Structure formats: structure tokens, C-alpha cells
Amino acid sequence: MSSWVTVCRRLYRRVARTFPSEFRAVCGDGLEQLGEDVLPLVWQQQGTTGMIRLFADLAMRLPYEYLSTWISTAKELTMTDDVFEGTWTAKSEASQWDVRDNPKPQQACMRFEATQTGYLVVAYGIVDGKAVAERPQAISTDGRRRPLLDLNGRPIPGVPPGAVAFGSRSDSQTLEIGAEVDGKVLSAGTYKVSADGKTLTATNEGVGLKGPYKVVWVFERVVPDPYVPQG
């Protein structure tokens, strides 16, 4: 292989590594590998013209990906006063509970904490007179499919292998979440905060271990937030 191609491969790899971390998080090092693999072939088949096209593709895509990342970041930044963050308590009488063999909780609370990629949601309450807490759930709002694992990256009992979870923020007041395996929907739901920011409606339906379920919970914001030091 000519030293010219070797230099070009190195250059390609270096430029490919400057793509935004959001891009590399999804594509890994696929771009630099593919570029390096295809470069000798392009040189062989198309010569200098091909090399110009190959690098032009990279050079045009780079600012586009940064712009796309900046726009996403700007959108998130303009969503001031996150409407989800805080603690919410369920209005049991306004909620529907259709989960086979699982009794409706007498009390239920949710807490949303903002993270870099979305939210950490903790749900707890009282069922049959006993305090219970659900496994904390990370909700990402970037639309990406991620393996459905617990916070330590371990499989969750009852969740089929290969299951992925995803979430998106369709507007500042609404989160859409879901989980699927091999294209089959396991669960789908929304969290919607009212315009005045005082009520949160959580809907979720899907197929659990004991069959189909559907839950519609209406929550009220707890003011002041018991988890935030006051004064």
C-alpha cells in the first residue's frame, strides 16, 4: 500500500474521531473503521477524484452533525423550569388500575430527577398495607433504543433478553416511553404534565408476566418537595 494511502487513512481516522460524542455514542467507531476500509478501494477504483469525494463527505457531514447536536442541546436548554422534576402523589380515586393479580396501591408516589440523558424515576407506595418500592427507572428522552437493564447494567427479572427501552419528549409537557423486544411492543406509555404544572397523568399499557395491563394514574405535585431542603 502506498504511503499516500496510509497518510490518508490516518487523516481520515483523525477527522472521524472529531465527530460529536452524541454521534459516536450511537455509531461507535464504525465511521472511522468503514472509512479506513473503503479508502484503499476508493483510491484503487477512482483515484484522486474518489479521495476528494470521500473526504468531502466527511467534511460536509462534520459541521452538520455538530449543528444537529447544538440544536438538540439548545432545545433542552430552552426547556427551563423542568415541569417533571419533583415529587408527585397519586390521586387514587381519579386513577384506573387494570393489572391482573396485582391489587391497586392504596398510596403511590413518584419522584422525577433530571439526569444528563433524561430522568431517573423512583416509584413507591403502599400495597395491602405494606410499603413497597419499584425498581428505579432511567428514562432517556433522546429517542434512542437502549438495552432494558437495571441501573447497574444487569438484566431485570421477567424482562425478555434483547428488550430495549426508549423515550422521547414530544413537547415540554409530555414524555413518551416504551419498551419492545424484536419489534414486539412490551409496554408503551406517556407522562403528561398539565399546563399549570400541578398535575401529572401517567398512562402505561402493555403485556406483563401475568398478561395485559393498563394503568392510568393521576398525580398531584407535592409542594414543597419533601426531598429538597427548605429554607
Add this chain to the structure above:
Amino acid sequence: MLKKNPDAFLPLKSNWFHILLCLVEGEQHGWGIMQNVLARSDGKVRLWPATLYGSLKRLIEAGLIVESGDRPAPEFDDARRRYYKLTTLGRRVLDLESQRLKDLVRLLDARRRQEART
């Protein structure tokens, strides 16, 4: 935002259509998709690497494809590569786009026949 309604993706971008079409036959990695598109189009469509990976990223975000956790048999596998596969939504979108293109061709053929008669 996730567009869960398949119709919302139509008309499908040309690059997306070519990529989805490659994945109908099964899981594929970036190199495979690039070669497949090139061969399928008789060398007319070449997805350059940055364009290809930009499209793959957006297809993943849109929920039309996912990265596959399954690996081929070790003798056929290249450990460096990531494999992608169609989701049910992706397959549905591809079906709808194919139907849309068929309808357009049918319309054009009908018009040509009508012109030929007159």
C-alpha cells in the same frame, strides 16, 4: 420526537430507503450495507461512510432500525463491526414506501397508455 405513525415518514429519504431495503434480507453492518447498495444500484448509488453513518444514526433514533445484539457464527463474524436490523416499524415504513412508489409508477403507466391511445 418518535414518529410512531409509519405514514409520518413518507416520502422516505432516498438514503433511508436504500438502507432499509438492504436490511430486509437480514442483519447487516456498515460495510455490507455500503456494498449492497452499490451492487443493487449497478454502481449508481454510493453511500459514503459519513453519510451512511449519519443516516444509520437517524434511523436508529427514529426507531426504524436497531443495533442487533446477535452475532453471526464466529467464522463469518468481524468483531469490529456493529450489525443493524429492521424493526417492525421500519419494515412497515418500507412496505408503505414501496406501495407509494408502485402507485406512482402505476399512475405514470396509465397516463402513458392514455397518451398513446390519443
